[in-house]
Amino acid sequence: MSVQGSHGHSHTKSQQSLRLTKGAKKVLEVLERTDELSSAQDIHGALRNEEESPPGLTTVYRSLESLVQLGLVQAVDFGDGERRYEMVKPGEHHHHLVCEKCRNSVHLDQCLVQQLEESIQAKYKFEVRGHILEIFGLCEECQKAVAPAGKK
Amino acid sequence: MSVQGSHGHSHTKSQQSLRLTKGAKKVLEVLERTDELSSAQDIHGALRNEEESPPGLTTVYRSLESLVQLGLVQAVDFGDGERRYEMVKPGEHHHHLVCEKCRNSVHLDQCLVQQLEESIQAKYKFEVRGHILEIFGLCEECQKAVAPAGKK
DNA sequence: GTGGCGAATGAAAACCGTTTTCATTCTGAA
DNA sequence: TTCAGAATGAAAACGGTTTTCATTCGCCAC
Numbered sequence A, B: 001m002s003v004q005g006s007h008g009h010s011h012t013k014s015q016q017s018l019r020l021t022k023g024a025k026k027v028l029e030v031l032e033r034t035d036e037l038s039s040a041q042d043i044h045g046a047l048r049n050e051e052e053s054p055p056g057l058t059t060v061y062r063s064l065e066s067l068v069q070l071g072l073v074q075a076v077d078f079g080d081g082e083r084r085y086e087m088v089k090p091g092e093h094h095h096h097l098v099c100e101k102c103r104n105s106v107h108l109d110q111c112l113v114q115q116l117e118e119s120i121q122a123k124y125k126f127e128v129r130g131h132i133l134e135i136f137g138l139c140e141e142c143q144k145a146v147a148p149a150g151k152k
Numbered sequence C: 001g002t003g004g005c006g007a008a009t010g011a012a013a014a015c016c017g018t019t020t021t022c023a024t025t026c027t028g029a030a
Numbered sequence D: 001t002t003c004a005g006a007a008t009g010a011a012a013a014c015g016g017t018t019t020t021c022a023t024t025c026g027c028c029a030c
Helices: A013-019 A022-032 A040-050 A057-070 A112-124 A140-149 B013-019 B022-032 B040-050 B057-070 B112-124 B140-149
Strands: A002-004 A073-077 A083-087 A096-099 A105-107 A127-138 B002-004 B073-077 B083-087 B096-099 B105-107 B127-138
Touching (some): A022 A040, A022 A057, A022 A083, A040 A057, A040 A083, A057 A073, A073 A127, A112 A127, A112 B127, A127 A140, A127 B112, B002 B073, B022 B057, B040 B057, B057 B073, B057 B083, B073 B127, B112 B127, B127 B140
Parallel strands (some): A096 A127, B096 B127
Antiparallel strands (some): A002 A127, A073 A083, B073 B083, B096 B105
8 A cells, every 4th residue: 555644533433424525425325335445437347337327437536546645545556557445454454465366465464564674764764654555476375386387 | 666577588789789679778778867767658758859760659668578577677567657767776676765856866775675575475375476566755855945944 | 782571760640548628517605 | 597617538749769761770691
């Protein structure tokens, strides 16, 4: 994901429902029950299939923006030109191990950068405010699928 | 930067000059004397200013692709929708501390992911093949410029 | 040298995710 | 009920990148 220090989290369940836009609520609902990362268009597509009057793509983008702002959703960039989103524990973030074969992803349970933040700060005199980190490779299942077949 | 395991480095100075396209050579020249990251359009612009018959944008893109393939250049993605490039020691890679204020960047002298690769592999049974990692914040100079002014 | 063929090149069009614009509709406070 | 600001949507604009396709280049065989 990508992290940017400044957040303004001060949300409770009730506050959320209060401040969230109609569109944002629908978007959040989709993300709530999706465990894989979703692009704006994925979300838009999902809503088109289940809502009588689904929000437009523009609204989905705007909703995502405010949800990210609120710290309820994180945006992830794999460098393929398509941003993906997923719910997070408010104000938290995490990174992924992304399988290049099946495209599924696993969450890293701790942030490698945060751990090293102080040492970076000390060594480079650089004030860390955000970072992006994603790891690509093969998940356990796909390793099995590849190896026995004989390496190409 | 973004790393993808598979490379086919087997280059010597002479081999390079042999296999490199005319356009690729010009692109490499620009990157050779630029210490900051350059976008395709930056490179194209630079060449337009100094070459009699500069390569077209398309050729710049194609050249960059093959240079990355050869391991002579790395592509870096900051998640802002514009890819940037820079020369690297053949086959190596590095990540950046990018100042959000002045936009300059410093190289990390070691890769945080490679250090942890084995433990990730062991813990998650995930075969690491590549990764992206960039850190954003304030460089030393820009910290000074901000702090004395009083925090907003 | 000359013919010929695949690689390289360039201009323009296509792509595609995202952002803007702008007019319309909704919502909540007065 | 009225009104102003927020939310929404459709369509256009954007911007970096990739494709397409016709042309030119470079090099080997003859």
